[in-house]
Amino acid sequence: xxxxxQNPRYLITVTGKKLTVTCSQNMNHEYMSWYRQDPxxxxxxxxxxxxxxxxxxxxxxxxxxxxxKEKRNFPLILESPSPNQTSLYFxxxxxxxxxxxxxxxxxxxxxxxxx
Amino acid sequence: xxxxNQSPQSMFIQxxxxxxxxxxxxxxxxxxxxxxxxxxxxxxxxxxxxxxxELTSNGRLTAQFGIxxxxxxxxxxxxxxxxxxxxxxxxxxxxxxxxxxxxxKGITLSVRP
Numbered sequence: 133x134x135x136x137x138q139n140p141r142y143l144i145t146v147t148g149k150k151l152t153v154t155c156s157q158n159m160n161h162e163y164m165s166w167y168r169q170d171p172x173x174x175x176x177x178x179x180x181x182x183x184x185x186x187x188x189x190x191x192x193x194x195x196x197x198x199x200x201k202e203k204r205n206f207p208l209i210l211e212s213p214s215p216n217q218t219s220l221y222f223x224x225x226x227x228x229x230x231x232x233x234x235x236x237x238x239x240x241x242x243x244x245x246x247x
Numbered sequence: 248x249x250x251x252n253q254s255p256q257s258m259f260i261q262x263x264x265x266x267x268x269x270x271x272x273x274x275x276x277x278x279x280x281x282x283x284x285x286x287x288x289x290x291x292x293x294x295x296x297x298x299x300x301e302l303t304s305n306g307r308l309t310a311q312f313g314i315x316x317x318x319x320x321x322x323x324x325x326x327x328x329x330x331x332x333x334x335x336x337x338x339x340x341x342x343x344x345x346x347x348x349x350x351x352k353g354i355t356l357s358v359r360p
């Protein structure tokens with residue numbers, strides 16, 4: 133089954149404790165992206181990657197890091213989480229070229245709480 | 248920057264009713280997408296529109312790409328309880344992953360049995 137998976141689905145952590153949220157897709161998509169969803173603010177892009185070893189900042193990259201060492205994986209790293217990073221996080225992927233390039237497929241989400 | 252406007256924030260309808268949602272932009276987009284997000288899940292793509300004036304259906308859902316390229320609408324006919332969720336529009340200036348996908352803030356749809 134074609135899908136985007138994220139782990140963990142739920143995470144409660146404390147300020148300053150480094151964490152990683154994993155994202156993996158099995159559709160051979162070149163493009164991957166991370167969003168955060170907050171009430172009243174909709175979906176905001178954090179980082180994206182056009183292909184392996186190619187990453188770039190989205191609209192709200194502060195406090196986050198990403199890496200793209202393999203095509204299927206795009207982990208989101210919070211080196212020193214703070215309470216304002218409490219949010220619902222989504223990973224998405226798509227092809228980078230062609231008709232399907234606009235059609236991003238989303239993972240199930242990771243609800244992060246930083247206390 | 249580009250912004251997409253979806254209003255109202257919430258809609259309440261009776262089961263069996265039709266509902267229409269609008270999405271407007273201050274700038275032109277060349278691709279419009281409509282997503283639905285069920286509670287506790289990620290957004291799922293409903294319909295993709297690639298041509299101004301295009302009208303596309305997916306079951307009880309119909310979406311249109313506005314002629315001005317600054318708007319799109321989504322119609323749901325004969326609503327059912329499982330239509331409950333958040334409906335997002337998204338626009339893209341150029342086709343391709345190197346062109347940013349801009350999302351509206353979403354409309355929360357409630358369906359009364």
